[in-house]
Amino acid sequence: MADILLTVEDLCVRFPTDRGVVQAVNGVNFQLEQGQTLGIVGESGSGKSVTAKTLMNLLPRSADVEGKVTFDGRDVRELARKKEDHFWGVQMTMVFQDPMTSLNPVKRCGEQIAETLRYHLGHNKKKAIAEATSLMEQVGIPEPTKRVRQYPHELSGGLRQRVVIAMALACQPRLLIADEPTTAVDVTVQKLLLDLLDDLRRDRGMSMILITHDLGVARGRCDEVAVMYAGRIVERAETETLFSDSRHPYTNALLRSIPRIDQPSHTRLDPIPGRPPELIDPPEQCAYAPRCRYAQTDCLDSIPEVGGVAGQHIYACHHPANTERGEAALAANLAAGETATGLKIHAITEGVH
Amino acid sequence: MADQDSSLDPAQVVLDYDDLEPEAEDSGKRKLGLGFWIAIGWLVAISLAAILAPILPIDGANVIAAGKKLESPSIHHWFGTDGSGRDVFARTIWGARVSLSVGFIAIVAGMLIGGPLGILAGYFRGKFDAFISFIFVSLLSFPSLVLALLIVNSLDRSLKVVAMVLGILAIAPIGRLARANTIVFAEREFVQAARVIGAKDMRIMVRELLPNVLIPMGALAMLGMAVAIVAEGGLAFLGLSVKEGASWGKMILEGSGTRTLRKGTHVAMAPIAMMFFTVLALNYAGDRVRAYFDVRETAF
Amino acid sequence: MAGTGLAPLRDRPDVLLSVEELTVEFPVGRHDVVHAVSGISFDVAEGETLGIVGESGCGKSTVARSIIRLNKIRSGKVLFEGIDLASLKGEELRRHRPNLQMIFQDPISSLNPRRKVRDVISEGVKIWAGSTGAWSEGRIDELMHAVGVDPKYGDRRPHEFSGGQCQRIGIARALAMDPKVLICDEPVSALDVSVQAQVLNLLEDMKQRYGLTLLFISHDLSVVKNVSDRIIVMYLGKACEIGSADELYENPRHPYTRALLASIPEPAPTVDVSEGNIDGELPSPITPPNGCRFNTRCPYADEVCFEVEPQMEAVGDDHYIACHHQVAVSISS
Incomplete structure (x- = not known):
């Protein structure tokens, strides 16, 4: 087994708001090996971006964080307390969804990359600009010597995101966190950017956390995928296992609700009823239970513990799909016509409508 | 186009997209707060006193009370008497009548003229917008004091004229706010949706x-009223305020003579305090109203 | 890619909406114009769902907004039941509006935050019933029920509902007009993944129940395939390929369509697409390339493509493309 680069233990993040305390992240655990890519998949409000921001020490002061984050043996939250500037941006960097949030609109692209180099690595101006030009070339920006002197608004969305990637890679990070890096760009550009990230990661032996709401992106690009729902990781497995043999009813339902390009036109979709839960004062029960076709009374009594095979395929569910226990629960619910939470269900109608 | 066919039996509907509950009810999440209600309480009390001044058991504005001039506050004269021996409390109430009327009329005039002009300009844009915007900018560029001097001197120093002057000055800021907000909302998809279902321009506006435009306008109106009340005070110092009766501005002017100030600070302090609390209340309430109606645009 | 030419127009009696050589230009600055849509032609038969797919800036939303006359049309025709909507003005245009309704991309922005949802839904009916009151609360209740929002919450305001619910309220508002054509401009792209399927199923059900004809605009190739009978692929203001949904995805002929399909993160096993990446930048719509508009990025581009604009031609049963190199492509596939 390769070296463990990052360990996250029992991470909890709460935000006080006018309406109450938002439990954004609720006991997240994972490990990331050197050189691996972990995908974190979830909807808005699932806690995936908050997890990333916690790792990057980007949360507002009002946030209440608990848990332990270890990066290569160092306590990351301890580094934050000591205001260790040359950790974030050097060892661990991040690429955001909207490149314009990371780029200063009134500074030339090259200068912005150079600034990172000068600040963290102490390069002089000339050396930093030369390095910036070379980085821009490495991330596939055509005519880098010209682009170095251009402002962000003069570039297309795809090129801007490449500049951001160049900036993130400037100091040879060991972990890159990409938070919806391709959500703001078109599908053809998305492919190019993801290919680029893949290549760079492989060449540099870097680890990556890829946060996305797009299951297709996660499937194509990650070694391992974690599915988040209501601030928890509900299932985590090697990519192929997760997509072919999912255990958590949420993962299962999500995969079935999305239109697939290999299905014929007008295939009836199988939606997930309801909507994601409120994160303020969540009840002590499985957060997915109200929308779950498998829900039994025990799902309302307690939050399910993480089960499965540690390090391979884990899931937090009392009645996992594709298991005897789960299928029995589903069969019982179908026979009754409703689940323990009162959700009306009927047999899935396959085929064309 | 409403009822033709499409009769629908609710029982046969298979709602696998069924999701009947809205988000948690909104009431109680946002609060105006105690401060707001104190401010409103003050404004209501002072307005009532001003309206009811003729039937309140107080002296007339210019009645010289029996007793000394510049008398300190006492049980008979709550705020004391002024340099002419008039009851300062009574004059403060009568002054509220003038000051609040001036502020109110000015802002209502500004809203009635500036608001519609701003909405029309923001909705239709083009040449009409350019013309209206030019007028607004001209009004803002014209030195306001000179405008006030010109108008008041060429007409007279009645309450109507003073309010009109301040009203004219209020048109441009209110109109520009209405225009800016209209432009923002006119681009929103709900306005396009209204056009698509066949609403006419007037109905859309x-x-x-x-x-949507009224809320920020209302908040600005409250702040504007505060500005108008202070502006009346300024005009008074130039001898341009209402000729007859008392106003807070005139009272402050009278109370701020060197001799009066030395012997009876209360003469100036009473109207100053009144103006201060009223302006504070208007500003605070205006701010709270704007924050309160600042509807969450997203559902999460 | 050019996509001019009337070839894709079908000569069928049940064609409900027919767009002929639609051109839309927006002025920018003092002298320039954005060539948003340049001479596109297509038609939609009654009860059909036509998908329009393409990347941002391809003009798909402009086409939708032009049909419904939210844009100025430079030239071309929009024939609905034999009437050219593009030539109508003022009151005459307004009278035709109820027939074509629209679902917008942003469900929250498309509802007036200060109005109750019941008023939002009944607004159109009130406009057309005038003062006669010839509309019933029952009809509004029925619509709310149909889209899955309980009528008892009609007095709530939009911000009290989730994004998915707001989109249903928008659908109910459109259905209240009893339209013949429903234009959906990216109706699910602002919604959470788990809610998208609900809205897509709802649209499908409403289409069946109310006998609608749908125009469905999206950048998401899988979503478009799921809902559409026929699909147009657009690039830089032109159509490049038109075909039935299943045929287009199984046998894509235009280099751009093929590149699009190849870019999907998880390509379908049934589609064998050799074109990998298309590199380079989208050209400016202010100065689009001469000849074929895709020539700056196309792996097959040669001299002809830079000089001659390809016309729409049939390459199969109800399958049209605008490309000089269709043969080469079909051989390589």
Whole structure:
């Protein structure tokens, strides 16, 4: 087994708001090996971006964080307390969804990359600009010597995101966190950017956390995928296992609700009823239970513990799909016509409508 | 086009997209707060006193009370008497009548003229907008004091004229706010949706845009009223305020003579305090109203 | 890619909406114009769902907004039941509006935050019933029920509902007009993944129940395939390929369509697409390339493509493309 680069233990993040305390992240655990890519998949409000921001020490002061984050043996939250500037941006960097949030609109692209180099690595101006030009070339920006002197608004969305990637890679990070890096760009550009990230990661032996709401992106690009729902990781497995043999009813339902390009036109979709839960004062029960076709009374009594095979395929569910226990629960619910939470269900109608 | 066929039996509907509950009810999440209600309480009390001044058991504005001039506050004269021996409390109430009227009339005039002009300009844009915007900018560029001097001197120093002057000065800021907000909301998809279902321009402006523009306009009106009340005070110092009766501005002017100030600070302090608390209340309430109606645009 | 030419127009009696050589230009600055849509032609038969797919800036939303006359049309025709909507003005245009309704991309922005949802839904009916009151609360209740929002919450305001619910309220508002054509401009792209399927199923059900004809605009190739009978692929203001949904995805002929399909993160096993990446930048719509508009990025581009604009031609049963190199492509596939 390769070296463990990052360990996250029992991470909890709460935000006080006018309406109450938002439990954004609720006991997240994972490990990331050197050189691996972990995908974190979830909807808005699932806690995936908050997890990333916690790792990057980007949360507002009002946030209440608990848990332990270890990066290569160092306590990351301890580094934050000591205001260790040359950790974030050097060892661990991040690429955001909207490149314009990371780029200063009134500074030339090259200068912005150079600034990172000068600040963290102490390069002089000339050396930093030369390095910036070379980085821009490495991330596939055509005519880098010209682009170095251009402002962000003069570039297309795809090129801007490449500049951001160049900036993130400037100091040879060991972990890159990409938070919806391709959500703001078109599908053809998305492919190019993801290919680029893949290549760079492989060449540099870097680890990556890829946060996305797009299951297709996660499937194509990650070694391992974690599915988040209501601030928890509900299932985590090697990519192929997760997509072919999912255990958590949420993962299962999500995969079935999305239109697939290999299905014929007008295939009836199988939606997930309801909507994601409120994160303020969540009840002590499985957060997915109200929308779950498998829900039994025990799902309302307690939050399910993480089960499965540690390090391979884990899931937090009392009645996992594709298991005897789960299928029995589903069969019982179908026979009754409703689940323990009162959700009306009927047999899935396959085929064309 | 409403009822033709499409009869529908609710029982046969298979709602696998069924999701009947809205988000948690909104009431109680946002609060105006105690401060707001104190401010409103003050404004209501002072307005009532001003309106009811003729039937309140107080002296007339210019009645010289029996007793000394510049008498300190006492049980008979709550705020004391002024340099002419008039009851300062009574004059403060009568002054509220003038000051609040001036502020109120000015702002209502500004809203009635500036608001519609701003909405029309923001909705239709083009040449009409350019013309109206030019007028607004001209009004803002014209030195306001000179404008006030010109008008008041060429007409007279009645309450109507003073209010009119301040009203004219209020048109441009209110109109520009209405225009800016209209432009923002006119681009929103609900305005396009209204056009698609066949709403006419007038209906879109009144039903879709006005309710959205009115809130920031109302908040600005409260701040504007505060400005107008202070402006009346300024005009008084130039001898341009209302000729007849008392106003807070005139009272402060009278109370701020060197001799009066030395012997009876209360003469100036009473109207200053009144103006201060009223302006504070208007500003605070205006701010709270704007924050309160700042509807969450996203559902999460 | 050019996509001019009337070839894709079908000569069928049940064609409900027919767009002929639609051109839309927006002025920018003092002298320039954005060539948003340049001479596109297509038609939609009654009860059909036509998908329009393409990347941002391809003009798909402009086409939708032009049909419904939210844009100025430079030239071309929009024939609905034999009437050219593009030539109508003022009151005459307004009278035709109820027939074509629209679902917008942003469900929250498309509802007036200051109005109750019941008023939002009944607004159109009130406009057309005038003062006669010839509309019933029952009809509004029925619509709310149909889209899955309980009528008892009609007095709530939009911000009290989730994004998915707001989109249903928008659908109910459109259905209240009893339209013949429903234009959906990216109706699910602002919604959470788990809610998208609900809205897509709802649209499908409403289409069946109310006998609608749908125009469905999206950048998401899988979503478009799921809902559409026929699909147009657009690039830089032109159509490049038109075909039935299943045929287009199984046998894509235009280099751009093929590149699009190849870019999907998880390509379908049934589609064998050799074109990998298309590199380079989208050209400016202010100065689009001469000849074929895709020539700056196309792996097959040669001299002809830079000089001659390809016309729409049939390459199969109800399958049209605008490309000089269709043969080469079909051989390589």
